[in-house]
Amino acid sequence: MFRGxxxxxRRRAQHDRRLSKKNKMAxxxxxxxxxSLIEWExxxxxxxxxxxxxxxxxxCHSPHxxxxxxxxxxxxxxxxxxxxxxxxxxxxxxxxxxxxxxLHKNLEExxxxxxxxxxxxxxxxxxxxxxxLEDLIxxxxxxxxxxxxxxxxxxxxxxxxxxxxYDLSSIRRSIELIMSSGIEYEFRTTVSPAFLNESDIxxxxxxxxxxxxxVLQGFKPNNCLDNEMLxxxxxxxxxxxxxxxxxxxxxxxxxxxxxxxKELCRQW
Numbered sequence: 001m002f003r004g005x006x007x008x009x010r011r012r013a014q015h016d017r018r019l020s021k022k023n024k025m026a027x028x029x030x031x032x033x034x035x036s037l038i039e040w041e042x043x044x045x046x047x048x049x050x051x052x053x054x055x056x057x058x059x060c061h062s063p064h065x066x067x068x069x070x071x072x073x074x075x076x077x078x079x080x081x082x083x084x085x086x087x088x089x090x091x092x093x094x095x096x097x098x099x100x101x102x103l104h105k106n107l108e109e110x111x112x113x114x115x116x117x118x119x120x121x122x123x124x125x126x127x128x129x130x131x132x133l134e135d136l137i138x139x140x141x142x143x144x145x146x147x148x149x150x151x152x153x154x155x156x157x158x159x160x161x162x163x164x165x166y167d168l169s170s171i172r173r174s175i176e177l178i179m180s181s182g183i184e185y186e187f188r189t190t191v192s193p194a195f196l197n198e199s200d201i202x203x204x205x206x207x208x209x210x211x212x213x214x215v216l217q218g219f220k221p222n223n224c225l226d227n228e229m230l231x232x233x234x235x236x237x238x239x240x241x242x243x244x245x246x247x248x249x250x251x252x253x254x255x256x257x258x259x260x261x262k263e264l265c266r267q268w
Contacts, residue, residue: 056163
């Protein structure tokens with residue numbers, strides 16, 4: 001059957017048959033983007049979206065993932081794995097986003113299945129589950145982590161921006177884990193003028209002092225969890241650039257999302 005077939009092709013074929021025989025994986029997938037050039041700098045990736053989140057940020061543009069209803073349509077994991085299998089010749093990796101992926105008990109199983117297809121994995125997280133994060137990093141199951149820092153690490157400010165009361169020691173621990181992990185990472189903050197100003201961004205940058213990468217994302221007033229956010233005027237890009245410039249006093253690189261290459265060229 002395998003006469004004349006390259007050993008690597010043979011190994012993959014055998015693996016694919018074993019994979020198809022496994023029981024169906026019990027993890028809901030609420031969305032899938034086949035290819036993206038912007039979610040993981042320098043990589044062509046597919047993006048998997050998992051539902052549910054333990055935060056309630058008013059500006060969140062994915063309310064269907066934050067508070068999924070019983071009618072939320074999901075995609076069978078096997079369908080996603082088959083699509084990735086077909087595309088793996090040109091894919092560099094997979095981004096697992098949400099919602100908050102670490103809420104799912106079968107996340108490790110999903111990552112394992114992706115890894116077995118030869119995919120490296122980037123995890124998007126809000127940093128509220130450091131135990132899960134530590135396990136994934138320790139076992140080298142993820143190759144990159146992107147963590148959202150919503151506000152300065154003061155309880156009243158974090159509650160204001162996230163809509164829930166949370167023990168910030170978990171956030172601080174996740175930051176420490178990521179910065180000491182030795183893997184690729186980025187911290188990022190969505191800047192809504194309803195909640196954050198330049199001094200807030202500088203305070204966050206001081207908290208992650210020495211971080212290799214801090215990205216500011218402009219708030220977009222569309223499809224928000226809180227409809228009142230639709231009336232907020234976003235910060236001009238020039239303002240975000242100034243925030244990033246101020247933050248660079250504490251972190252190695254701080255960019256406005258979408259302007260990373262421009263900023264690197266200016267520095268060069």
